[in-house]
Amino acid sequence: MRIAQVAPLFESVPPMLYGGTERVVSYLTEELVRQGHEVTLFASGDSRTTARLVAGCPRALWQEPGCRETLPHHVRLVELVAREAHRFDVIHFHLDYVHFPVVGRLPCPTVTTLHGRLHPPDQEAFFDAYPDVPLVSISDDQRQPIPWANWQATVYHGLPLDLHTPRESPGSYLAFLGRISPEKGLESAVEIARQAGMRLRVAAKIYPEEQAYYEREIAPLLRASPWVEFVGEVGGPTKDAFLGGAFALLFPIDWAEPFGLVMIEAMACGTPVVAFRRGSVPEVMADGLTGFVVANVPEAVEAVGRVPGLSRRICRQVFALRFGADRMARDYQAIYRKLVDGQAWPALPVERPAVAPRPSGAVHHRPTILGPLTVS
Template sequence: MKIAQIAPLAERVPPKLYGGTERIVSYLTEELVRQGHDVTLFASGDSLTSAKLVSCSDVALRLHPSMKDPLPYQVVMLEEIRRRALDFDVLHFHIDFLHFPVIREFADRTVTTLHGRLDLPDLKPLYRMFSDIPLVSISNDQRLPMPAVDWAGTVYHGLQIDILPFTERPRGGYLAFLGRISPEKRPDIAIEIASRVGMPLKIAAKVDAADYVYWDSIIKPMVEMHANVEFVGEINEHQKASFLGNASALLFPIDWPEPFGLVMIEAMACGTPVLAFRRGSVREIIEDGISGIAVDSVAEAIENIDWLLRLDRRQVRAAFERSFTAERMARDYLAIYRRLPGVRLKAPRLRRPVKGTPELQVIA
């Protein structure tokens, strides 16, 4: 198939540091190429890919030295897509809803994966207006607040199977928190849990400008107050393997309807069990008692920490390999692409039957 993947421009594909959506776009793109498809990636010019790259900004916009308004770059990308739309069997968007008015004429050859939260009231009138656009959710829970729309399927994220190596015997002896410093991610609860169970906690996270007041007024003082807590800062992909692999467990004490939670499967890939609060997608990602434990409160987290640390890390890794690989993700998306009403793939070539065999044989 000739497939266009359209990524956000905020980060390169894959991102240098934080950037869950761009990371998933990278894993999906590379796996589709590996499986023999003709893939074109619309992304920032500093992206790294084995697909054909259409540069829509010189560098990722978060790192752009002179960028003050991201919208012009996004409009340029949409025009590039509109002009080239006939070149592709299917166009796969990962940029929320900005493209909806542009794709009306070929929407039946598109799919849009929604990577963010969908419970914000301002979104409902928009999705009602564009209820015919094929959408993909990244968990079933993510769909719950939405009006009636054209759901093409749910596809869980997946990682390249060897991107994060399995660590059977972690050396760190610490609990890990990885992601963003923000109120809904609840690093304050991670600090409380670690302190009450008497274990070191390492926090590897970025602080966005929008969350700096929260960091400066609440989390930074807590880090300074607790001797068992270390703030590592934002880490890259290479550092992540060691950080997660050597952790005894990952703490994921979210307080919002997390659409997926990529860090959970990253920890699982390393064999590291996850202690997560039962919000959003957690019940779909964690196999309770196998890859982690889902709880509803700090008290319940503390009660279950010993059980969590005794989970078999080989079974944690096995749970990742069963459900959250890039190969499985690509296979799920390909099935959705082929079901789109506007996708007209060439009929398979047929060859003459082998002597003595009456049926025609399909050449894959």
């Protein structure tokens, strides 16, 4: 197939350090190329790919000191895609919403993976205006705020199986990997480590908009917590060693995380995860195999004490069964073929209460593309 992948321009594809969406786009693009497809990647000019690269800007916008407005760059990117749309069988967007006014006029089908959290007060009217745009969710939980949108499937993220190094022996520290933000729960991670009597190593990015929060809340906490080591951003082999060398990864989020790539990165190393039951966590985690799903700090402390009873080999095995890039690419190919063949699901009728209820379980009004879990 002739496939276009359209990535955000904030970070390169793949990003040098932190950057979840661009990293997933890279894994998907490279796997589609490996499987024999003709792929064009629309991304920043400093991206690295075996696909044909069309540069939407010379350099990743968040790495460009002179960039003050990112929206004009993305509007221009959509125009570049539209000019080349006749070349493709399908176009896969990862841009959130900026391209929606254009997709109905393109000569080939499109699909959009939404990578962020949905907020009905801001987005209900928007999805009402574009009810026929085919969408993919990255977890069933991600759909819950707006379950009537035109979801085609849930496709979980995947990683190349050789990206991370499985390690049989656990390290002696707990790990926290992510960005400095209130919803990521670093304060809870610090408290879990304190109560567990273990060292905590923190690898985190601080975005400019979170600098004040870091200075006000996190920096004093770190100074008062001698058991915590802040190591900054990590990537590549450094991240592999950081995750693989950990006793366990702490993922004490305080929001409805749409996926949580760091969880499967840890699993790929064989490192168990202790995660709060929020958002996608119950879908991504195999509780009791890849770690433990808990409700709060006391449960997390107790779970840390049970980590030695887990098998790092089985943790890695579950990752390989469920979260390989090859599986992710096959799942997306099934969607592409349905779109090209005109068999995609139509938009659902917009019939709902004024305030959408949040179901207690997973939403399955579109099929999730993922087989059953079996490990031996």
